[in-house]
Amino acid sequence: xxxxxxxxxxxxxxxxxxxxxxxxxxxxxxxxxxxxxxxxxxxxxxxxxxxxxxxxxxxxxxxxxxxxxxxxxxxxxxxxxxxxxxxxxxxxxxxxxxxxxxxxxxxxxxxxxxxxxxxxxxxxxxxxxxxxxxxxxxxxxxxxxxxxxxxxxxxxxxxxxxxxxxxxxxxxxxxxxxxxxxxxxxxxxxxxxxxxxxxxxxxxxxxxxxxxxxxxxxxxxxxxxxxxxxxxxxxxxxxxxxxxxxxxx
Amino acid sequence: xxxxxxxxxxxxxxxxxxxxxxxxxxxxxxxxxxxxxxxxxxxxxxxxxxxxxxxxxxxxxxxxxxxxxxxxxxxxxxxxxxxxxxxxxxxxxxxxxxxxxxxxxxxxxxxxxxxxxxxxxxxxxxxxxxxxxxxxxxxxxxxxxxxxxxxxxxxxxxxxxxxxxxxxxxxxxxxxxxxxxxxxxxxxxxxxxxxxxxxxxxxxxxxxxxxxxxxxxxxxxxxxxxxxxxxxxxxxxxxxxxxxxxxxxxxxxxxxxxxxxxxxxxxxxxxxxxxxx
Numbered sequence: 001x002x003x004x005x006x007x008x009x010x011x012x013x014x015x016x017x018x019x020x021x022x023x024x025x026x027x028x029x030x031x032x033x034x035x036x037x038x039x040x041x042x043x044x045x046x047x048x049x050x051x052x053x054x055x056x057x058x059x060x061x062x063x064x065x066x067x068x069x070x071x072x073x074x075x076x077x078x079x080x081x082x083x084x085x086x087x088x089x090x091x092x093x094x095x096x097x098x099x100x101x102x103x104x105x106x107x108x109x110x111x112x113x114x115x116x117x118x119x120x121x122x123x124x125x126x127x128x129x130x131x132x133x134x135x136x137x138x139x140x141x142x143x144x145x146x147x148x149x150x151x152x153x154x155x156x157x158x159x160x161x162x163x164x165x166x167x168x169x170x171x172x173x174x175x176x177x178x179x180x181x182x183x184x185x186x187x188x189x190x191x192x193x194x195x196x197x198x199x200x201x202x203x204x205x206x207x208x209x210x211x212x213x214x215x216x217x218x219x220x221x222x223x224x225x226x227x228x229x230x231x232x233x234x235x236x237x238x239x240x241x242x243x244x245x246x247x248x249x
Numbered sequence: 250x251x252x253x254x255x256x257x258x259x260x261x262x263x264x265x266x267x268x269x270x271x272x273x274x275x276x277x278x279x280x281x282x283x284x285x286x287x288x289x290x291x292x293x294x295x296x297x298x299x300x301x302x303x304x305x306x307x308x309x310x311x312x313x314x315x316x317x318x319x320x321x322x323x324x325x326x327x328x329x330x331x332x333x334x335x336x337x338x339x340x341x342x343x344x345x346x347x348x349x350x351x352x353x354x355x356x357x358x359x360x361x362x363x364x365x366x367x368x369x370x371x372x373x374x375x376x377x378x379x380x381x382x383x384x385x386x387x388x389x390x391x392x393x394x395x396x397x398x399x400x401x402x403x404x405x406x407x408x409x410x411x412x413x414x415x416x417x418x419x420x421x422x423x424x425x426x427x428x429x430x431x432x433x434x435x436x437x438x439x440x441x442x443x444x445x446x447x448x449x450x451x452x453x454x455x456x457x458x459x460x461x462x463x464x465x466x467x468x469x470x471x472x473x474x475x476x477x478x479x480x481x482x483x484x485x486x487x488x489x490x491x492x493x494x495x496x497x498x499x500x501x502x503x504x505x506x507x508x509x510x511x512x513x514x515x516x517x518x519x520x521x522x523x524x525x526x
Contacts, residue, residue, distance in 0.1 A: 052433055054429050054432060054433065076432075077432075077435065077436075077437050080432055080433060080434075080435050081435035083433070084433075085430075085433035087426065087429070087430065087433075089426065091426045091427065091429065091430035092430070093427065093430065093431075093445055093449075094449065095448050095449050095452065104431075104434055104436070104444065104445075105434030105435045105436065108435075108436055108440055108444060109434060109435030109436055109437075109440070110435065153434060154433070154434070157434060157435055
């Protein structure tokens with residue numbers, strides 16, 4: 001496929017008086033990973049929710065594989081079936097077993113045969129270090145394990161693009177590594193993704209480009225070694241300095 | 250001061266714990282005897298007790314009336330079982346209507362809101378009168394005339410309005426992020442409700458719904474005002490015949506036989522829910 005997988009063109013979104021996204025332009029090519037960095041409230045999560053059509057944009061367009069997905073005539077369900085979303089708080093379905101969490105989308109949305117979906121789901125869980133936990137309920141797992149289930153759930157529908165919203169922010173520090181390992185694995189496989197993250201070293205390692213969001217605008221975008229090491233814009237410099245002071249970079 | 254060996258300290262602690270629990274048990278036994286014994290003594294020594302005993306607790310009256318009351322009680326059981334199923338279905342449908350945002354359903358939604366307000370706010374006795382005597386009086390063709398059916402409809406209306414509100418509270422208590430996650434894996438809104446929101450909501454509202462059912466299982470006695478021969482009505486007839494109230498006690502025991510197990514099931518589910526969450 002020639003052309004970007006995702007194109008965001010002049011997207012704005014306001015909650016009441018507050019502009020959360022103020023003219024966002026961004027394109028993501030196939031097999032690329034883009035890291036969104038920026039302070040809390042800079043619009044990272046909102047941008048991902050808008051792409052997933054969980055939040056409606058006010059203006060602009062979002063295109064997936066060249067087709068506008070934010071047009072009111074487009075069925076959002078069809079669009080979401082081509083995306084995989086992972087939330088900060090995992091949002092697993094607490095009443096379902098781990099395997100049922102993973103295969104729900106495949107079985108109910110994509111009408112994959114249940115036995116086949118279970119087989120694929122089990123293989124996926126194995127690969128993500130969760131072999132043998134298929135029949136557990138989410139609350140029997142650690143936070144890191146739950147987030148890996150959520151990654152498996154998003155990946156199980158073979159999405160065109162994955163949206164990862166601060167997938168390690170709710171985790172204890174010692175559990176972050178296993179989750180990042182899974183993301184690394186997905187990237188190696190060539191998954192196209194956008195990840196909002198606070199883990200600068202991880203952004204540097206896995207992202208092809210880093211976009212710095214500030215007050216709803218992409219202030220700076222480029223290869224990680226440039227944006228994270230030699231940022232040009234004063235906002236980016238200030239943000240990274242603050243992170244460094246907090247021991248997070 | 251010498252340091253005690255760890256084993257000694259532990260033994261001393263366990264001894265103290267045992268003594269404490271023994272003392273607790275002794276106090277519980279004594280206070281039970283005092284409270285219940287005292288209450289019994291007051292009742293049994295009251296000047297009216299011999300009369301009350303004869304009128305309410307007569308073994309002969311119990312023996313002659315009980316089989317007939319029991320026979321009538323089967324009707325109560327059949328009625329509340331059928332009504333409970335109807336209440337669950339109608340209650341859930343109304344709750345779903347009231348929680349969806351579909352514009353086309355606006356008039357239905359308004360109707361559902363009125364239904365809940367009216368049937369929850371009217372005394373059940375009055376509903377039974379209105380349905381039992383009012384509907385047949387219209388003399389419309391197709392309107393049922395069977396008082397059991399009409400009383401059943403009245404009770405179903407009243408309780409489905411209650412249960413609908415319980416279901417609605419359960420549905421709205423499931424966090425929006427669950428719907429987001431369901432939509433994100435590609436489900437439609439209806440599928441998200443069906444597979445993600447409802448199963449969790451229903452699990453959450455089981456205790457309050459069983460509570461309403463306990464209430465319903467006693468309220469079935471109200472259908473007696475239409476002359477339906479169920480346990481309470483038969484007990485009333487027996488009472489009037491011999492001027493002895495013992496049949497009412499017999500009927501009360503039968504209602505307890507079905508409501509107490511329900512209460513225990515409810516306790517069990519509630520306890521399990523607390524462990525899980």
